[in-house]
Amino acid sequence: NAGVMQNPRHLVRRRGQEARLRCSPMKGHSHVYWYRQLPEEGLKFMVYLQKENIIDESGMPKERFSAEFPKEGPSILRIQQVVRGDSAAYFCASSIGPGTLGLPDTQYFGPGTRLTVL
Amino acid sequence: DQQVKQNSPSLSVQEGRISILNCDYTNSMFDYFLWYKKYPAEGPTFLISISSIKDKNEDGRFTVFLNKSAKHLSLHIVPSQPGDSAVYFCAASASNGGSNYKLTFGKGTLLTVNP
Numbered sequence: 001n002a003g004v005m006q007n008p009r010h011l012v013r014r015r016g017q018e019a020r021l022r023c024s025p026m027k028g029h030s031h032v033y034w035y036r037q038l039p040e041e042g043l044k045f046m047v048y049l050q051k052e053n054i055i056d057e058s059g060m061p062k063e064r065f066s067a068e069f070p071k072e073g074p075s076i077l078r079i080q081q082v083v084r085g086d087s088a089a090y091f092c093a094s095s096i097g098p099g100t101l102g103l104p105d106t107q108y109f110g111p112g113t114r115l116t117v118l
Numbered sequence: 119d120q121q122v123k124q125n126s127p128s129l130s131v132q133e134g135r136i137s138i139l140n141c142d143y144t145n146s147m148f149d150y151f152l153w154y155k156k157y158p159a160e161g162p163t164f165l166i167s168i169s170s171i172k173d174k175n176e177d178g179r180f181t182v183f184l185n186k187s188a189k190h191l192s193l194h195i196v197p198s199q200p201g202d203s204a205v206y207f208c209a210a211s212a213s214n215g216g217s218n219y220k221l222t223f224g225k226g227t228l229l230t231v232n233p
Contacts, residue, residue, distance in 0.1 A: 004161065033219065042122070042207060042223035043162070056217060091161055095219070103150060103169060104211050104218040109161030 002027065004094050004110035005074075012116045013082045021077040021113045025094030032075045033107060034060075034067060037089040048098075049075060055098075082117045089114050121145045122210050124224035132232055137195040139227050141208030144189065148210035150218060153182060153193045156205045156226070165206075166193070198231045205229070 005024040013019050025032050030051050035043040045059040049069035060067065064082075069075040079086055093107035123142045131137045141151075149170040154162035168175040168182045168191070175182050181194045195202055208224040211217075 006161075031219070033221075035221075035223075040225065042124075042225045043209075043221070044223070045220045048219055056220065059220075093161075098219045103213070104221070106164050106167075107219070107221065108164065109154075111159065111161045 004092055004108055006090075006092050006110035006113050008113060009111060010114050010116070012118060014118050015083055016081050019079040019082050019086070019115055019117075021079075021090050021092075021115070023075040023077070023092030023094075023110060025075070025092075026108055029094035029096055029108070031095045031098055031105070032069050033093045033095075034075075034077050035091045035093065035109075037091065037112075039088070043091060046077075079115075082115070084117045087115055087117045119144075120224075121148075122208055122222050122224040124206075124208055124227050126227050127225070128228040128230070130230045130232060131198050133200055134197045137193075137198045137202065137229055137231065139193040139195075139206050139208075139229065141191050141193075141224055142189055143191075143210050145210070145212065145222070146189070147212040147214055148222070149213050150211045151182070151184060151191050152209045152211075152221065153180075154207040154209060154223075155202075156207060162207055195229075198229075200231045200233050203229055203231050 034046040047067045048056040064080045089112045091112045093109045095105040152167040153165040156162045205226040209221040
């Protein structure tokens with residue numbers, strides 16, 4: 001049973017280019033979350049998606065960042081016109097559901113994509 | 119504004135002894151707490167959790183204690199093993215507003231267990 005898959009594992013971009021990060025959730029999971037970890041920081045929530053729907057993007061920068069989770073295929077986090085401050089590790093997590101009775105379902109994390117902006 | 123704080127960046131213990139990792143939080147709306155373990159070049163792995171209706175949860179060598187009045191939780195690992203060496207993240211969520219999926223993480227504590 002494969003876990004959460006992310007690719008690429010490492011991505012190098014020059015300032016102004018676009019970065020596309022992909023995430024395939026665990027089998028049977030239809031809920032995807034993206035987190036960002038800046039150097040020396042904890043993981044910070046960015047966005048929560050279900051198939052074809054963005055449920056909560058409150059943690060995502062208003063400009064240049066977008067996310068999708070199409071009916072078929074992986075979830076994509078897209079960063080346009082990258083800047084040096086976007087350099088970070090981006091983690092995707094998935095769960096069976098959002099949770100029940102006030103308790104969140106366990107989120108299983110992928111290995112992350114380390115983005116370096118030159 | 120750091121709502122979940124892990125004030126010890128690192129901790130070193132001897133194999134077989136107890137490891138105690140601490141976590142403090144400031145948001146009184148948090149009612150569910152988790153510990154994740156992370157090895158280099160891997161994603162965080164869920165370890166153990168506790169709901170605010172409890173003050174202790176145990177799973178094998180791992181026990182989490184919650185002190186709501188102090189807004190403090192701790193993870194005890196006993197006995198510690200070299201394979202436990204990793205970064206441990208404390209995380210919290212709040213069920214009000216229907217956003218309990220949104221985890222807030224601390225910065226992590228690097229645990230080193232020496233043989």
